Amino acid sequence: MSGKISRQILLYGIVCLAILAVPLLVDNAFLLNKYARYLIFGMLAIALSLSWGYAGILNLGQAMTFGLGSYCMAMFLKLKTVPIHTGSDGLPDFMVWNNVTELPWIWVPFQSMPFALLAGMLVPALFAALLGWFMFGGRVAGVYAAIITLAAMVVVNLIIIDQQSYTGGFNGITDLAQFDILGLAFDAYSASTYYLVAVCLTVTLFVALVVSRSKTGLILQAVRDQEERVRFFGYDVALYKTFIFALSAAIAGLAGMLYTIVMEFASPTFLGVPLSLSIVIWVAVGGRQSLLGAMLGAMLVTGVQGALSETEAFLETWTLVMGGLFVLIVLFMPKGLAGAVEALLRRIPGGERKGDARPAARQGSKSQPHLGGAL
Amino acid sequence: MDFVVAQILTGLSLSSILLLVALGLAIIYGVTGVINLAHGEFVMLGAYCAWLLQSQFGWSLLASLAVIFLLIAALGWLIELAVIRHLYDRPLDTILATWGLGVMTQQIVRLTAGGELRYVQMPPSLSGSVNILGATDSAYRLFVLAVALGLFLLTWCIYRYTSFGLKLRAITQNRAIASSFGINSARAYRLTFAYGAGIAGLAGALISPLKSVSPEMGTTYVVDAFMVVVLGGVQSLVGTLASSAVLGEASGLLAYYSNDTIAKALVLIAIVIIIRFRPQGLFAPRVRA
Numbered sequence: 139m140s141g142k143i144s145r146q147i148l149l150y151g152i153v154c155l156a157i158l159a160v161p162l163l164v165d166n167a168f169l170l171n172k173y174a175r176y177l178i179f180g181m182l183a184i185a186l187s188l189s190w191g192y193a194g195i196l197n198l199g200q201a202m203t204f205g206l207g208s209y210c211m212a213m214f215l216k217l218k219t220v221p222i223h224t225g226s227d228g229l230p231d232f233m234v235w236n237n238v239t240e241l242p243w244i245w246v247p248f249q250s251m252p253f254a255l256l257a258g259m260l261v262p263a264l265f266a267a268l269l270g271w272f273m274f275g276g277r278v279a280g281v282y283a284a285i286i287t288l289a290a291m292v293v294v295n296l297i298i299i300d301q302q303s304y305t306g307g308f309n310g311i312t313d314l315a316q317f318d319i320l321g322l323a324f325d326a327y328s329a330s331t332y333y334l335v336a337v338c339l340t341v342t343l344f345v346a347l348v349v350s351r352s353k354t355g356l357i358l359q360a361v362r363d364q365e366e367r368v369r370f371f372g373y374d375v376a377l378y379k380t381f382i383f384a385l386s387a388a389i390a391g392l393a394g395m396l397y398t399i400v401m402e403f404a405s406p407t408f409l410g411v412p413l414s415l416s417i418v419i420w421v422a423v424g425g426r427q428s429l430l431g432a433m434l435g436a437m438l439v440t441g442v443q444g445a446l447s448e449t450e451a452f453l454e455t456w457t458l459v460m461g462g463l464f465v466l467i468v469l470f471m472p473k474g475l476a477g478a479v480e481a482l483l484r485r486i487p488g489g490e491r492k493g494d495a496r497p498a499a500r501q502g503s504k505s506q507p508h509l510g511g512a513l
Numbered sequence: 514m515d516f517v518v519a520q521i522l523t524g525l526s527l528s529s530i531l532l533l534v535a536l537g538l539a540i541i542y543g544v545t546g547v548i549n550l551a552h553g554e555f556v557m558l559g560a561y562c563a564w565l566l567q568s569q570f571g572w573s574l575l576a577s578l579a580v581i582f583l584l585i586a587a588l589g590w591l592i593e594l595a596v597i598r599h600l601y602d603r604p605l606d607t608i609l610a611t612w613g614l615g616v617m618t619q620q621i622v623r624l625t626a627g628g629e630l631r632y633v634q635m636p637p638s639l640s641g642s643v644n645i646l647g648a649t650d651s652a653y654r655l656f657v658l659a660v661a662l663g664l665f666l667l668t669w670c671i672y673r674y675t676s677f678g679l680k681l682r683a684i685t686q687n688r689a690i691a692s693s694f695g696i697n698s699a700r701a702y703r704l705t706f707a708y709g710a711g712i713a714g715l716a717g718a719l720i721s722p723l724k725s726v727s728p729e730m731g732t733t734y735v736v737d738a739f740m741v742v743v744l745g746g747v748q749s750l751v752g753t754l755a756s757s758a759v760l761g762e763a764s765g766l767l768a769y770y771s772n773d774t775i776a777k778a779l780v781l782i783a784i785v786i787i788i789r790f791r792p793q794g795l796f797a798p799r800v801r802a
Contacts, residue, residue, distance in 0.1 A: 272789060289782075297778060460616075
C-alpha cells in the first residue's frame with residue numbers, strides 16, 4: 139500500500155512540475171493568460187471531485203461558491219482602483235451611477251487585503267457550511283441535495299443581478315486594479331500570474347489528496363457507498379458531509395479569486411448554471427473519483443474548447459459533441475478517463491490486482507474498490 | 514369584481530400552462546423516479562414541431578396536435594431505450610444524462626432551425642375573446658385550460674381505472690415484487706416515458722401561440738415544472754393539479770404586485786425549504802414504502 143501511495147505522490151508531483159514548467163516553454167502573454175484560466179478550471183474540478191467523487195454529494199451549484207470568491211476579490215480590487223476610474227469620494231463608478239452616496243457597509247471591510255483574501259475563501263465556505271448543515275442535518279441526500287444546490291445558486295445569482303447598486307448587477311464589477319501583494323504585482327497577462335495560479339493549484343491538489351487519504355476521507359467514501367451503515371457505526375454523517383462540502387466551497391472560492399485576477403472582472407455569469415454544468419462535465423469526463431483525473435479532465439475539455447473557439451461554427455458543433463460525449467461517459471464510463479487509464483494500467487503489469495475482479499453487485503459505480511489506483 | 518375575476522383568470526391561464534408542462538414530468542418522475550432534465554426540451558421540440566408544420570406545410574395548430582404528440586412520444590420512447598433504461602439504478606446519473614441530452618437537443622435545434630425567435634399563429638377559430646362575469650379572456654387561453662384539464666383527467670383515469678394503470682401503481686410501490694408477479698416493468702417504464710414526453714410535446718405546441726419559440730425556452734419550463742412536482746408530491750397526480758393551481762395563481766399575484774426577480778428568488782427559497790422538511794410534497798398522501 140505504501141508503495142502505491144508514494145507512486146501516487148510521485149505522479150501528482152510530476153504533473154504539477156510539468157504545469158509549473160510551462161512558462162519556460164511558452165513566451166506568449168496571451169497564451170499564458172489562457173492557460174492560467176484552464177488551471178483555475180482544474181481547481182474547480184478538484185473541488186467538485188472532493189464532494190461528488192469522494193462524498194457522493196453532487197453539487198450542481200459549484201459555481202455559486204466560485205462566484206462568491208470571485209466577487210470578494212473583485213470588491214477588494216475595485217476599491218484599490220486608481221480614483222480616476224471611480225466616482226467622488228472614492229466610490230466605485232457603478233455606485234455613483236446608481237445614486238449610492240456612501241460606501242455600503244458590506245463593502246467597507248474589503249478595503250483591507252487580509253480580510254478580502256480570507257473572505258474569498260471563508261464566505262463561500264460559510265455559505266456551503268450553512269447550506270450543508272441545512273441539507274445534511276435533515277438527511278436530504280442524492281437527487282434532492284443536487285436540486286437544492288442548484289436552486290441555492292440560482293437564488294444567489296438572482297440576488298446579485300437584482301441588487302445592482304451594491305453588486306454592479308448584470309454588468310458585474312469591471313475596471314479593476316492590478317493585484318499586488320508584498321511588492322509583487324500580478325499582471326493578468328504575465329508569467330507571474332500564471333505562477334501564482336499554478337502554485338495555488340499545486341497546493342490545492344495536495345491538500346485535497348491529503349484529505350482524501352485521511353481517516354476523514356475514508357469515512358466520507360464509506361458514506362458515499364453506504365450512508366446508513368456509517369451512521370449506525372456512530373459517526374456523525376452530517377458533520378463529515380458538511381465539512382467536505384465547505385472545504386470544496388473554499389477551494390472553489392480560491393479559484394474564483396484567482397479567476398478575477400486573471401480575467402480582470404467579476405460577472406454574474408460566474409455563478410451561472412452553464413458554468414456549473416461545465417464543471418460537472420469536466421469532472422465526469424476526467425473521472426469523478428480521481429482528483430488528478432478530474433483536474434486534467436477540466437484542462438483537456440476547456441483546452442479543446444479553447445482551441446476550437448477560433449471558429450464560430452466549430453464551437454457550435456463542439457457543444458453538441460460535448461453533450462453527446464457527456465451522455466456516453468455517464469452511461470458507460472462512470473469513472474471517466476481516469477478509470478479507463480487505471481483499467482488499462484492494471485492490465486499491463488498483469489495479475490497485480492486480480493483480487494479486485496470481484497463481480498459488481500450492482501451495475502454502477504458504487505461498489506468497486508478504487509483506493510489502490512495511482513490516479 | 515371584474516378585476517378579481519380577471520386576476521383569477523390570469524392565474525388560471527398560468528396554472529393551465531404549468532399543469533400541461535408539469536403533467537408529463539410528474540408521470541415520469543412518479544412512476545420511474547427519473548428526474549428528466551430534458552423535459553423542457555421536449556416542450557421546446559413540441560413548439561418547434563408546431564412551427565414547422567405550420568410554416569412549411571400549412572397545417573393549422575389544432576390539426577397538428579395529434580401528430581406532435583406521437584412524434585415527441587416516439588422520441589421519448591427512443592431516448593428511454595437508448596439511455597434512460599441503463600440508469601434506473603443510478604438516480605444521480607439520470608439527472609446528468611438527461612441534462613446532457615437537453616444540451617444536445619437545444620444545440621441540434623439551434624443548428625438546424627436557427628437561434629432566432631419563431632412565432633406560431635393561433636388557430637383562427639379560437640382567436641376571439643370570451644366574456645366571463647364581466648371580464649374578458651382570450652378564447653384560446655380558455656381552450657388551453659380545457660385541454661390541460663382534459664389531459665389531466667385522461668391520465669388520471671388511465672392511472673386509476675385501466676389494468677395498465679394498475680400495473681403502474683404496483684411498479685411504483687415495489688418494482689421487484691411487481692416484476693415477480695409477471696408485470697413487464699421495463700415495458701411499462703418505456704411507455705410511461707414516451708407518454709410523458711408526448712404530453713410535454715403537446716404542451717409545447719399549445720403554448721407556442723402564447724409565447725415566442727426559441728431553443729432556450731425549455732429551460733424555464735423545466736424549472737417551473739419541477740417546482741410544481743416537488744410542491745405537489747411525487748406520487749400524487751392530484752397534488753400536481755393542486756400545486757399548479759396554487760403556483761399559477763400565486764405567480765399571477767406576485768407578478769402583479771412586485772419585482773419579478775425577487776419573487777422568483779422567494780419561490781425558489783420556498784421550494785428549498787419544502788424539500789428539506791417535506792420531501793414527499795405538500796399534497797402527498799402517506800404511502801407505505
